[in-house]
Amino acid sequence: MSEAHSRAVRMTRDLVRCTSVTPAEGGALALIESWLRPYGFEVHRPVFTEPGTPDVENLYARIGRGSPVLMFAGHTDVVPVGDEGAWTRPPFGAEIFDGVLWGRGACDMKAGVAAALAAVLDHLDAGGAIPGSIVFVITGDEEGPAVNGTVKLLQWAAARGERFDGCILGEPTNPIAMGDMMKIGRRGSLSFDLDVIGKQGHVAYQHLAKNPIDGLMRLMAALKATPLDAGTEHFLATNLEFTSVDVGNPARNVIPAAARVQGNIRFNDLWTSTTLGAELRRRLEGVNDAPDYRLTLHPTNAEAFLTAPGPFVELVSGAVRDVTGRTPELSTTGGTSDARFIQAYCPVIEFGTVGQTMHQVDERVSLSDIDQLTAVYRRAIERFFKA
Numbered sequence: 167m168s169e170a171h172s173r174a175v176r177m178t179r180d181l182v183r184c185t186s187v188t189p190a191e192g193g194a195l196a197l198i199e200s201w202l203r204p205y206g207f208e209v210h211r212p213v214f215t216e217p218g219t220p221d222v223e224n225l226y227a228r229i230g231r232g233s234p235v236l237m238f239a240g241h242t243d244v245v246p247v248g249d250e251g252a253w254t255r256p257p258f259g260a261e262i263f264d265g266v267l268w269g270r271g272a273c274d275m276k277a278g279v280a281a282a283l284a285a286v287l288d289h290l291d292a293g294g295a296i297p298g299s300i301v302f303v304i305t306g307d308e309e310g311p312a313v314n315g316t317v318k319l320l321q322w323a324a325a326r327g328e329r330f331d332g333c334i335l336g337e338p339t340n341p342i343a344m345g346d347m348m349k350i351g352r353r354g355s356l357s358f359d360l361d362v363i364g365k366q367g368h369v370a371y372q373h374l375a376k377n378p379i380d381g382l383m384r385l386m387a388a389l390k391a392t393p394l395d396a397g398t399e400h401f402l403a404t405n406l407e408f409t410s411v412d413v414g415n416p417a418r419n420v421i422p423a424a425a426r427v428q429g430n431i432r433f434n435d436l437w438t439s440t441t442l443g444a445e446l447r448r449r450l451e452g453v454n455d456a457p458d459y460r461l462t463l464h465p466t467n468a469e470a471f472l473t474a475p476g477p478f479v480e481l482v483s484g485a486v487r488d489v490t491g492r493t494p495e496l497s498t499t500g501g502t503s504d505a506r507f508i509q510a511y512c513p514v515i516e517f518g519t520v521g522q523t524m525h526q527v528d529e530r531v532s533l534s535d536i537d538q539l540t541a542v543y544r545r546a547i548e549r550f551f552k553a
Contacts, residue, residue: 174284174540181276182260182269188310189220194242214314222307222314230299237301237333238282241308244271272531274524278336285543316504330512332478338521345490349516351472351498353432357464366423378425381457401434435470468502471509478513485546
């Protein structure tokens with residue numbers, strides 16, 4: 167690669183070439199450490215464990231000891247490539263063609279990590295002051311169970327007395343062009359199973375059996391009959407979706423013994439997973455002639471949260487506007503992210519590259535987007551330490 171490319175582009179290339187498929191470190195964190203230590207960063211790479219989940223290596227780096235403290239957060243783990251033969255270019259080749267860098271994780275979110283690193287190092291190279299501290303919180307567990315990553319890394323940092331005043335998380339947030347959107351919150355996620363017990367029998371002797379599907383349909387209708395809410399100022403309406411219905415029955419002339427529906431609810435800040443679970447139970451208990459059923463709520467670490475518009479949101483939004491000329495939409499759409507853990511420690515917003523190819527075959531990122539993102543982060547640093 168030509169040295170004419172920016173530091174951020176070169177860093178993105180080098181990170182994409184690391185095969186850091188969750189939970190493998192793949193050399194990505196070692197690379198980041200090698201970039202930060204020469205600038206005086208204190209770097210730690212703690213490994214966290216939990217029974218039933220893979221061990222995960224993480225990175226925590228800090229320069230400065232005072233306040234205020236600006237955190238850049240992200241992850242270097244990536245999802246599997248799928249059918250490698252379906253890729254136009256090698257998924258870990260980080261090839262550049264016609265102004266685009268190709269590879270798994272280029273969009274989600276190694277470009278975001280690289281842009282943050284480059285912005286800070288460019289700032290230091292230019293003699294920029296840091297009247298406070300800058301911290302990097304980088305995990306290898308965002309695309310996995312999210313048990314041994316950011317959540318434990320922040321607990322580890324807090325136990326050391328670390329405190330933070332604001333965080334920028336570089337997840338891909340822009341739908342079409344840089345400056346379109348930044349995330350100021352995320353919906354929560356609650357998964358559930360609903361099992362109905364019937365009695366197996368011959369379809370011609372239905373009086374000797376009890377079809378669980380009939381009862382399951384009534385229960386499903388009760389859960390969907392009334393909207394859970396109408397949304398809020400910053401959130402869409404809470405949405406319940408059934409994702410699988412199964413009776414495990416290969417025979418057309420047999421009434422099945424049991425039936426199950428699986429579902430997921432993406433909920434706004436009117437609910438918690440606890441209050442939402444109670445509402446599901448209330449609706450089911452109100453069904454007339456209810457069948458024998460069991461509702462199972464799966465544990466979740468994804469609660470809804472909002473970083474309310476205020477000084478930090480305006481600081482980052484202003485940086486985006488300064489660089490791109492666009493005022494980003496303040497959004498809470500999309501899935502979950504590690505911002506759900508960070509919000510317990512400081513205000514957090516998400517702003518990254520255009521996310522059109524994340525998790526897809528031929529994932530890629532525009533070089534101009536990488537450089538614009540770096541400029542946004544650099545401007546955010548300047549604004550933060552002038553505030």
